[in-house]
Structure formats: C-alpha cells, structure tokens
Amino acid sequence: MTQLLNDIHAIILAGGSGTRFWPLSRETCPKQMLQIVGEDTLIRQTIKRIHGFVPSENIWIVTTEDKAQDMRFHLQSLGSLAKSVQFIKEPVGRNTAPAIGLAAIYLNRLSPESIMIVMPSDHAIPDTQKFLSDLKLSIEGAKEDYLVTFGIKPCRPETGYGYIKVVNSSEIGPNGLLKVERFIEKPNFQTAEAYLSDGNYFWNSGIFVWKTSKILSKIEKHLPELYQTLKEIESILFQLDKPKELNEPNKLNKLNKPNKLYKLYSNLESISIDYGIMERSSNVLMVPATFQWSDLGSWTALDEIVDKDEQGNIFKGNTVDIGSKNSIVFSGQRLVATIGLKDMVVVDTPDATLVTTKDRAQEVRKIVDTLRQNGREEHLLHKTVVKPWGSYTVLEKGEGYKIKRVVINPKSKLSLQLHRRRSEHWVVVSGIAKVTKEGETYLVHTNESTYIPINTKHRLENPGEGLLQIIEVQNGDYVEEDDIERFDDVYDRT
Amino acid sequence: MTQLLNDIHAIILAGGSGTRFWPLSRETCPKQMLQIVGEDTLIRQTIKRIHGFVPSENIWIVTTEDKAQDMRFHLQSLGSLAKSVQFIKEPVGRNTAPAIGLAAIYLNRLSPESIMIVMPSDHAIPDTQKFLSDLKLSIEGAKEDYLVTFGIKPCRPETGYGYIKVVNSSEIGPNGLLKVERFIEKPNFQTAEAYLSDGNYFWNSGIFVWKTSKILSKIEKHLPELYQTLKEIESILFQLDKPKELNEPNKLNKLNKPNKLYKLYSNLESISIDYGIMERSSNVLMVPATFQWSDLGSWTALDEIVDKDEQGNIFKGNTVDIGSKNSIVFSGQRLVATIGLKDMVVVDTPDATLVTTKDRAQEVRKIVDTLRQNGREEHLLHKTVVKPWGSYTVLEKGEGYKIKRVVINPKSKLSLQLHRRRSEHWVVVSGIAKVTKEGETYLVHTNESTYIPINTKHRLENPGEGLLQIIEVQNGDYVEEDDIERFDDVYDRT
Numbered sequence: 001m002t003q004l005l006n007d008i009h010a011i012i013l014a015g016g017s018g019t020r021f022w023p024l025s026r027e028t029c030p031k032q033m034l035q036i037v038g039e040d041t042l043i044r045q046t047i048k049r050i051h052g053f054v055p056s057e058n059i060w061i062v063t064t065e066d067k068a069q070d071m072r073f074h075l076q077s078l079g080s081l082a083k084s085v086q087f088i089k090e091p092v093g094r095n096t097a098p099a100i101g102l103a104a105i106y107l108n109r110l111s112p113e114s115i116m117i118v119m120p121s122d123h124a125i126p127d128t129q130k131f132l133s134d135l136k137l138s139i140e141g142a143k144e145d146y147l148v149t150f151g152i153k154p155c156r157p158e159t160g161y162g163y164i165k166v167v168n169s170s171e172i173g174p175n176g177l178l179k180v181e182r183f184i185e186k187p188n189f190q191t192a193e194a195y196l197s198d199g200n201y202f203w204n205s206g207i208f209v210w211k212t213s214k215i216l217s218k219i220e221k222h223l224p225e226l227y228q229t230l231k232e233i234e235s236i237l238f239q240l241d242k243p244k245e246l247n248e249p250n251k252l253n254k255l256n257k258p259n260k261l262y263k264l265y266s267n268l269e270s271i272s273i274d275y276g277i278m279e280r281s282s283n284v285l286m287v288p289a290t291f292q293w294s295d296l297g298s299w300t301a302l303d304e305i306v307d308k309d310e311q312g313n314i315f316k317g318n319t320v321d322i323g324s325k326n327s328i329v330f331s332g333q334r335l336v337a338t339i340g341l342k343d344m345v346v347v348d349t350p351d352a353t354l355v356t357t358k359d360r361a362q363e364v365r366k367i368v369d370t371l372r373q374n375g376r377e378e379h380l381l382h383k384t385v386v387k388p389w390g391s392y393t394v395l396e397k398g399e400g401y402k403i404k405r406v407v408i409n410p411k412s413k414l415s416l417q418l419h420r421r422r423s424e425h426w427v428v429v430s431g432i433a434k435v436t437k438e439g440e441t442y443l444v445h446t447n448e449s450t451y452i453p454i455n456t457k458h459r460l461e462n463p464g465e466g467l468l469q470i471i472e473v474q475n476g477d478y479v480e481e482d483d484i485e486r487f488d489d490v491y492d493r494t
Numbered sequence: 495m496t497q498l499l500n501d502i503h504a505i506i507l508a509g510g511s512g513t514r515f516w517p518l519s520r521e522t523c524p525k526q527m528l529q530i531v532g533e534d535t536l537i538r539q540t541i542k543r544i545h546g547f548v549p550s551e552n553i554w555i556v557t558t559e560d561k562a563q564d565m566r567f568h569l570q571s572l573g574s575l576a577k578s579v580q581f582i583k584e585p586v587g588r589n590t591a592p593a594i595g596l597a598a599i600y601l602n603r604l605s606p607e608s609i610m611i612v613m614p615s616d617h618a619i620p621d622t623q624k625f626l627s628d629l630k631l632s633i634e635g636a637k638e639d640y641l642v643t644f645g646i647k648p649c650r651p652e653t654g655y656g657y658i659k660v661v662n663s664s665e666i667g668p669n670g671l672l673k674v675e676r677f678i679e680k681p682n683f684q685t686a687e688a689y690l691s692d693g694n695y696f697w698n699s700g701i702f703v704w705k706t707s708k709i710l711s712k713i714e715k716h717l718p719e720l721y722q723t724l725k726e727i728e729s730i731l732f733q734l735d736k737p738k739e740l741n742e743p744n745k746l747n748k749l750n751k752p753n754k755l756y757k758l759y760s761n762l763e764s765i766s767i768d769y770g771i772m773e774r775s776s777n778v779l780m781v782p783a784t785f786q787w788s789d790l791g792s793w794t795a796l797d798e799i800v801d802k803d804e805q806g807n808i809f810k811g812n813t814v815d816i817g818s819k820n821s822i823v824f825s826g827q828r829l830v831a832t833i834g835l836k837d838m839v840v841v842d843t844p845d846a847t848l849v850t851t852k853d854r855a856q857e858v859r860k861i862v863d864t865l866r867q868n869g870r871e872e873h874l875l876h877k878t879v880v881k882p883w884g885s886y887t888v889l890e891k892g893e894g895y896k897i898k899r900v901v902i903n904p905k906s907k908l909s910l911q912l913h914r915r916r917s918e919h920w921v922v923v924s925g926i927a928k929v930t931k932e933g934e935t936y937l938v939h940t941n942e943s944t945y946i947p948i949n950t951k952h953r954l955e956n957p958g959e960g961l962l963q964i965i966e967v968q969n970g971d972y973v974e975e976d977d978i979e980r981f982d983d984v985y986d987r988t
Contacts, residue, residue, distance in 0.1 A: 023831070320864055322857050335872050337517070337861045339850035346849050353847050355840050356833035363816055367831045370814055378829050395889040396899060400940075401923035403897070403965055405890060425943050427919045427967040429895035446894075447969040449919050449943060471897055473921040473965045475941040 006058070007114045008139065009212075010050040011103045014043055014063040014071060014121035015093045019368040019379070020298045020361075023352040024330065027380045030067065032122035033074050036296060037305050043071070043121040044078060047085060049128045050117065053135060056084035060106070061121070062099045065089045073388040073491075091262040097276040098268045100208075101219050101226055105234045107212040115142050116215065118208040118273070123295050124305045130291035138209040140175040141285045147218065148177065148209040149278065151202025151286045152293050157192035160297050160362075162204040162274060164286055169200050177285035183278045202286065204274065205293055215277070222280045223271070229264050236261055298361045299345045302328055317348070326358075350383040350393075388491045389414050390467075402479040406460070408433075408468040413461035415489035422476025422483060424452040426460070431468030434461040457487060500552070501608045502633065503706075504544040505597045508537055508557040508565060508615035509587045513862040513873070514792045514855075517846040518824065521874045524561065526616035527568050530790060531799050537565070537615040538572060541579060543622050544611065547629060550578035554600070555615070556593045559583045567882040567985075585756040591770040592762045594702075595713050595720055599728045601706040609636050610709065612702040612767070617789050618799045624785035632703040634669040635779045641712065642671065642703040643772065645696025645780045646787050651686035654791050654856075656698040656768060658780055663694045671779035677772045696780065698768065699787055709771070716774045717765070723758050730755055792855045793839045796822055811842070820852075844877040844887075882985045883908055884961075896973040900954070902927075902962040907955035909983035916970025916977060918946040920954070925962030928955040951981065 018031025025031045032043040040048070047059060063071055068089045075082040088103055100118055107114045117135065125131050134150065141148040151164045162185050166178040173179045183204065187195060195201035220227040278284060294305040306314050313324055317331030324341035331348040338346060345361050347354040354364060371379040384393040389412040395403040402422075408414070408431075416436065426433065427449040435444055436459035437452060443463075444450045452458045454476065462468035476483075486494040512525025519525045526537040534542070541553060557565055562583045569576040582597055594612055601608045611629065619625050628644065635642040645658045656679050660672040667673045677698065681689060689695035714721040772778060788799040800808050807818055811825030818835035825842040832840060839855050841848040848858060865873040878887040883906040889897040902908070902925075910930065920927065921943040929938055930953035931946060937957075938944045946952045948970065956962035970977075980988040 023829075320861055322860055323854070335517075335846040335865075335870075337846065337848045337850075337858075339848075339857050339861065340854035341849060341851065344849070346847075348847055352829040352831065353840075353842055354831045354833075355835060355838070355849055356831075357835070360817070360834035363833050364831075366816055367814055367833065371829075376829075393890075395897060396887075398899075398923065398963070401963075401965075403889060403899075405892075405897075423941055425919075425921045427921075427969075429892065429967065429969060447917055449945065449967075451943065469892070469895075471895075471965075471967045473923065473943075475921075475923060 006055060007111055008054050008117065009058040009060060009107055009114055010054050010117045010119065011088075011100065011107075012043070012046055012050075012059065012061050012119055012121045013096060013099055014061050015067065015090060015099060016120075016122055017093075018122060019365045021296075022364050022368050022379060023347055023349045023354050026378075026382055028070060028385070029382055030122075031296065033071065037124045037294075037302065038126065041074070042124070042296070044075065046119065046121050046123075047075070047078060047081065049125060049131060050119070051081060053132050054117070056081050057086065059085045060088055060103060061085060062088045062090065062103050064093045065091055069491075069493075070386070073386065076388075091265045093270075094265065094268045095270040096273040097219070097223060097271045098226060098265065100215065100273050101223075101230045102233070102265075104212050104216050104219070105230050105237075108216055109234070109238055112213045114212045115139060116208075116210055116212050118210075120206050120295070123206070123293065124301075125291055125293050126305065127291045130289075134287045134289055134291060135209070137176050138285075138287050141177050141287075142209045142211055142214075144175070145211065145214055146177075146283050146285045147214065147278065147281055148285045148287065149180065150205040150207045150289045151178070152205050152289050154192075154196050154201065154203055157189055157196045158203065159186055159189055159192050161295065162186055163195055164202045164204050166200050166202065166286055169202075169288070173285060175285075177287055180284035180286045183274055183284075185275075202288065203293075205289060206274075206295065208273065208278075218277050218281055223276050226268060226271075226276070229268055232264055233261055236264075298364070299328060299330075299347065299356075300358045300361045328358075352378045387414075388412075390462075392472075395471075397479065400475060400477060400479070402474040404472040404474070406470050406472050408460065408462035408470075410462055410465050410467065413490060414459060415486040415491070415493060416457060416459040417487065418455060418457045418485045419452075419476070419483050420455060420485070421478040422474045423454045423456075424458075425473040425475070426450050426452070427471045427473075429469045429471055431462060431464050431466055433468055433470060434463045435459070436461070459488075500549060501605055502548050502611065503552040503554060503601055503608055504548050504611045504613065505582075505594065505601075506537070506540055506544075506553065506555050506613055506615045507590060507593055508555050509561065509584060509593060510614075510616055511587075512616060513859050515790070516858050516862050516873060517841055517843045517848050520872075520876055522564060522879070523876055524616075525790065527565065531618045531788075531796065532620065535568070536618070536790070538569065539619075540613060540615050540617075541569070541572060541575065543619060543625060544613070545575060547626055548611070550575050551580065553579045554582055554597060555579060556582045556584065556597050558587045559585055563987075564880070567880065570882070585759045587764075588759065588762045589764040590767040591713070591717060591765045592720060592759065594709065594767050595717075595724045596727070596759075598706050598710050598713070599724050599731075602710055603728070603732055606707045608706045609633060610702075610704060610706050612704075614700050614789070617700070617787065618795075619785055619787050620799065621785045625783075628781045628783055628785060629703070631670050632779075632781050635671050635781075636703045636705055636708075638669070639705060639708055640671075640777050640779045641708065641772065641775055642779050642781065643674065644699040644701045644783045645672070646699050646783050648686075648690050648695065648697055651683055651690045652697065653680055653683055653686050655789065656680055657689055658696045658698050660694050660696065660780055660782075663696075663782070667779060669779075671781055674778035674780045677768055677778075679769075696782065697787075699783060700768075700789065702767065702772075712771050712775055717770050720762060720765075720770070723762055726758055727755055730758075792858070793822060793824075793841065793850075794852045794855045822852075846872045881908075882906075884956075886966075889965075891973065894969060894971060894973070896968040898966040898968070900964050900966050902954065902956035902964075904956055904959050904961065907984060908953060909980040909985070909987060910951060910953040911981065912949060912951045912979045913946075913970070913977050914949060914979070915972040916968045917948045917950075918952075919967040919969070920944050920946070921965045921967075923963045923965055925956060925958050925960055927962055927964060928957045929953070930955070953982075 018025040021031045138148040165181045312326035314328045320337045322339045327341040327344045329346045343358045368379045390408040392404045392406045433444040512519040515525045632642040659675045806820035808822045814831045816833045821835040821838045823840045837852045862873045884902040886898045886900045927938040
C-alpha cells in the first residue's frame, strides 16, 4: 500500500499465555514473544506485517496489565516503530469479546467511523503481500457496514479449528467476498471430513475487520452486559472529555487492582468474539484467504508452516538424529540426540525438556497445570530472563548462593537498588562496568571484580558501545528475585 | 563365606567404554563407573559382591592405562578395601582374551595353582547371596581342572546375548554342574525362539572360573600367538625374578607408549575369551545360575532388573509424565516432561538428552561415533568432572571466559599449579579456602573472594571438615583444561 489509511487501526490481541508451547513458552514469555517460525518473534512479525498498511500510531496492542511492560521492552528492537505503537491494557484477561470491546471504546472516542483490523499476535502468516492484498478486500466490505472475517481453505479434516460456512463458495458476493452462513465450533473428525469435501467450509482464522461503530452496536445487541460495562469504563476513562486523553493509553496503566475499573472489568464474562458476536450476526462476509496461515495452536502446527526434510522431520538447534520420521526436534545450545522417532515432538530448553507424541501434543497444558499446582518454576520463567536493560541467566542456584551471568546492553543501566539478605560479587568477563556503591562511582574492567555488601545501595551500568557481561555470585540466606528495593530506575520500576 | 579362600583371586574386567549408555556414560566415565541400578556404581557393587569371598588383596582390576587413575579415585569411597584392590593395566584395550591372559601371567607368578574368578565390572546381579552360593559350586569344578562358566536360564528369545548349550540340562554332572556342549554367538530371533523352548540353552553371563594354570595352557593351545606374547611380557615384567614384584602391579604403569611392552600388547589381536578359548574347549562345565542377572547391554536392559510402575514405566529423577507406557525416563536435576510415550527411552544429562525407541536403543553407539567424528565433547566428558580432590562443574563457557563450580573434599588439595593464558577469580560460597599464591598462604572465607593472576603459581586447599565450594571465573584468550603446569601434587599428577 503506498497510501496510508489514516482512519484504519490495527488491534493486535496479545493477552494469550501460550501454555501449549511449553517449555519454550513460559508465563513470562508467552507464545507471541517467541521466535518459532520466521525471522522474528510472532508479535514483532505481526506488527511489521501490518505496518505500512496502517500508520504506526494506529497500531494498538491489547494485552493484560501484567504482560504489558515486558511486552513493551520486547518491542524495543523495532526502534521508532515501537515508540509509536500504543498499548491498551486489560486489568485481567477476559477473552476476545471484552478485549475487542475495550479497544472499540478507545477508537470510538477517537473516531466513530474508524475501521478496526483485529488480529491475533501469535499466528504465522509467511506471505505479507498476499495478506495485505486480502486485507484490502476486507476493508471495502467493512466500509459497507459488514463484519468481515478471513477464512482459510482447509487442506485436511482438522478438528482443532473453528469453521466458517459460506452460503456458496462459488458465488462471489460484494467486493469479491463470500457471504457467511454461520460460524461453527471445533468439529469432530467425521464432521471435519464432511466439511473438507463440501467446499463451503473454511477455517476460522480469527482475523476480523469492521467499523468501530458497527462492532459496538453488535456488542450492544448481542452482549448487552458487556456493552453496559464498556460504557461505564468509557465514562471513567474519558471523564475529562479531552481528546488528548485518547493519545494517553497509559491512562489504563493506572487501573490498579482495588479501583473501580478493575472491578468492572474483572466481573465481565470471559467470552470469545466468535461465540459472543460472530455466531449470532447475519451480515458477515468472508475473504477466502490467499495467504498461508497457521494459528500455531500447538507444536504440531509447525508441520503446516515449516519446511521439512525428506523424512518429514523438522530439526532446529543442536541436534543429531538417526532415522527419525515425521518428527519435530527443537533444541537450543544443548545437544538432543534422537533415534528412530515416529510422529514425535521433542522440545529442549536449558531447564526442561518435553517429549510427546504428536497426537497428544495438546496435553502439554496439563504438564503446565501440574507444574503450577506443585509450586514449580519451570512454567513461569526461563533460565534467561529478558530485562529492559539486557538479560540475566541463572547458571546455578544452591544452598545460600546463586550464580548469574548478567548481560547489560550498551548505554543501559539497572536501577539503583539494595538487597537486604544477600551480597554480590561481580566479575567482569567482557566490557567495562560503571559501578555505583553508596554514592561512590568507579569503573570495573574486564577481568576485574568488585563486591557489593549486603544492605548497600548500588547500581550497575554499561557506559560502553558493546555488551557488558558480568558473572554475579550472590551469597546470602535468601537469594530470590524479590529481595530488591529500587530507589531510582530509568524504566519507572521503583 | 566365613572362611576366606586365600588362593582364589577375583579378576574384574573393567576396560569397557560403555558407549551404549550414553549420554550417562562418557569416555571418561564408562558404564562400570555409573550408578544405573542398585545403591552404588556397578564396579563398586562388583567389588563389594566378591569381597568376603576372596581376601581384598586378591581382588584385581584389569583396565586400560588411560582409565586406571580415574578408576582408582572412583574406588576411594570403598575406604580400606580400595587400598587393597590391585590394578593390572593394559597398555591399550585388546578385548577379553589378552586381558585375562595378562592377569593370568601375574597370578601364575604368584601361584600357578591359584584359581581365577573372571567377572565383568559392569553387570547387574542384585542377589549377592545366591551369586556366592553358585560361585562356590563353580570353584569345585575349577579345582578339578574344568573351565567353569555361568549360564542364565532364558526367559525370552533374546538376540542380544551369546548362548551356552549344555549336553542335557536335566543331567546334573560333576559337583552339580552341567556339561557344556558348545558356545554360540548371538542368534537371530527365530533361532533364539527355538533355544528358549529347547531347555538346553542358557545365556552366556561372561563370568568364568578356572585354574590359572589351566587357562594358560588353553591359551597356549588355542591362541599360541597370544601365549607367545604373554611369555615375552612376563619375561620383561619379572626379569628381576623377585616375588616382591608381584605386589607391585604399578610396574605396568610404566608401560609408556614407546616402550616394548606397549608394542607387544598393542600388536595383539583383539579377541574375546568366548570366541578364542571357550568355543574351542571341550572340558567346560556350566553352573545354571540361581541369581538374577543382566549384562546391562543397553538402556533397555533396565527392564530386566528395575521395578516398573503399573504401566510398565521406569522413571528416575526430575520427571513429570502423562500416560506413557513401557518407557524408561532417566533424568537428573533438570525437568523431563513426557506425554504418551510407548516403548521409548529418554535419558537426560546436563549437556545432552537422548530420545530413542527401545528397539533401536543399541544405535546410541552410532550417535557417539558421530559426536567423535565431529570433534564434539558430549561423548568425552560430563559437565561435572570427578577429580581425586573433589569435582568441578562447568557452568558456562563463553568467548574468553569459563565459569566453574569447584567442590573440594575435606582435607583435600589441588596441585600447586600455574596457567599461562588465564587468570582466575575465586568466590567462596561455602566453607573456608586455604589459598597459596606465589608462596604467600592465606584463608578465604565464605562470601569472600580472591584473584589469581595469569602466570602465578597457586594452590587451592580445603583445610576444613566440610565441603568447600568455590565459584571460579576464568578469564583469558584460552580457557581449556590443558593450560596447566603442575609443580607439586599429592596425587602424583605432575
């Protein structure tokens, strides 16, 4: 698109937790923040895909409050684009209908005639050009007050997707779109087979285009309770009645748990837009997608979207194999050796390995549930935790000590902080560290070390142009992350 | 046995590399040094099993020169027993016939009428009492100049073992033993099925009992070249003709590669005692073993010897499973999550994971070959390397640095050493370190650190009664293990 469409907005839904991609996904690193296919993480690919079609300031990320900060840091690598992207924060996750409704009241305030492109943040769409070309079609439908969706022509009797039935797939309707008869939830295998041979059934891609005013009137009609709550939220958010507010989506940042907005939102019914609106609406059109698509609903979805070897295998990372077939082996630095696998999935991360048959890959959710119930950590965090200033990797934790490798980005600094129950030894292994310790500031060069006693205000900073790497040895009776008091922080985490 | 048998010697064959138990086994940590089943490592279980039947100074370990030092350190935990055990070192591995021949010339010198119990170091025999009771029978046979072996009654058509055919299993021969008709190499499945139903076929356990003089005469007859070489080796080893020499098995330590003994031994044909002697001998008796036995020939052998859950699974370590059957999952500290496995083996170690079907578990050797060919390290060393003074674990290795956790046993010390290309930061995380640096000696307490510059003679010592743990951060352009000059070492490694 050469001409940017100023009244078209992209709403990227990014509240999902992605437990089905465990152990690669974690609560603090959901699927949309993973690089599973393609050259970047799914959410960054999604933003790049839509950017150019809509102005960067018309890109909105809807996510839950607890994920928003990490996600903003995650987008930093997009540079100026990341700065324009706006966040709409749900106090808690309540599925897609409330999330889309919340976005709609923002946009409605900005421009009631605006058009919303609603898209998941964690799907794979390799061909951007085809996607944008289909999107153009959908815009025309939306302009004429239709709810427009995208259907994917099925290539197998898939039971993991919802379906869209069109009235007649050979009868091209308004603007080259097909008229939708109904939305259908995930079928059983026999039904899916019938759908496949019928020709009028498409996979529901979860991508929607409509006027903001139109979806709000549909919510008013089909989900009146949600509508009522959205109006109340609107009146609280925009009570000052200043258009300026609209460009301050951080307003919602202040939805702290005890306040009214939190109560209103958390009391909403969790309901999907498909079930709450689409299944009940009549004037729906569908674009028969020309682009390749996968919702990446589980590890086995890689089969649809990643090139395989002659034996039908997908290998990534440090792997050695003898004679496996139709299997997926995902590794990082550690070695994974496989022999004679058939229809298996193996996923290796620094602290956990998953081995499952493909037909039961969905059950990884139960593993995550088990870990949560048992108070484990392998579903929460990776060993490497990305921070706004860089990252740290826990190399080992033992009785009374913890060892981390800390990587600080150029010109970045951690908060001025203090620990009540641990001291820290820092050995610089590359770069030069600028250390502040109780007011005194000094440099620590590669192959030098310094010591931060317990109860001592300190700050670590990388004044250089390259990465700074230090090895941190913590000593204390308690070496958990929550032993931290922040006094000053460039990322507002105090 | 209440009465020790002073002229009976146990020859424990411990030269095997055990590649089939990779990734748990490594070149520097072969199968016999692993705790796979039971409460101790296989070689220590083997020594404890035979100790009490023969005096501790009659226990001989035959292994290759490169394994001997590590193995001696490995036996230290046996205390005074370890001190009595004697080592016979093969310059290189040449299979069981030369190894047994080498042991025989030692024993022949000591006492030509001595009886040798030859046993592998890496088999599982859970019931020591039954084993010793069977062993007693075999001794009687050996005293009457028979070669005696132990046969295991087959319980399935196993194709992984050699077989022994007895003349008639219902016809008890001399001393309750069965007369052997012949030895048979590993059969195909159909043949193994026939053997199973026949009743006169037994699995060859690889345990043998005979007079030293008898096996030497058999070697002279069936393997004359080996016999000739053994006589030459004997003449070199015992040229001083002093009986004292016999109690100095370290003599063979000095078989350095360029010398004559190395040449003689390395030129020997690699041949097993089964193929070289047993298959060609007529006066062989077999004890029908009453003890449970497994040669632990591959991961799947655990099925024979380890208790399974109701679904036929064996789980060890940090595992979570949903609905697997007849599978083996071996983990350590890291989490291994499995779903719906059937007849699979999963083995996890800190730096490598193996996933294989049971029917192809033998092919793990090919994985090891591939790693060797590609110059990898995962077949050589574990991340944790056991040393005579304790152990170290490589936590991370990066560009120009390496991080280790070093554990020093009470009252132990590393060598006085120096590194040409790296400096070392040491942070004590538990215990008190005694550090020697260029002649100066000082203590470093928990939560203190010290620095060893490049090219500086140093020594680390644990003067305390508990473990000393330090984190070592190495910095340098080369951080490999071979950058070490030793000046003084209590373990004679200078």
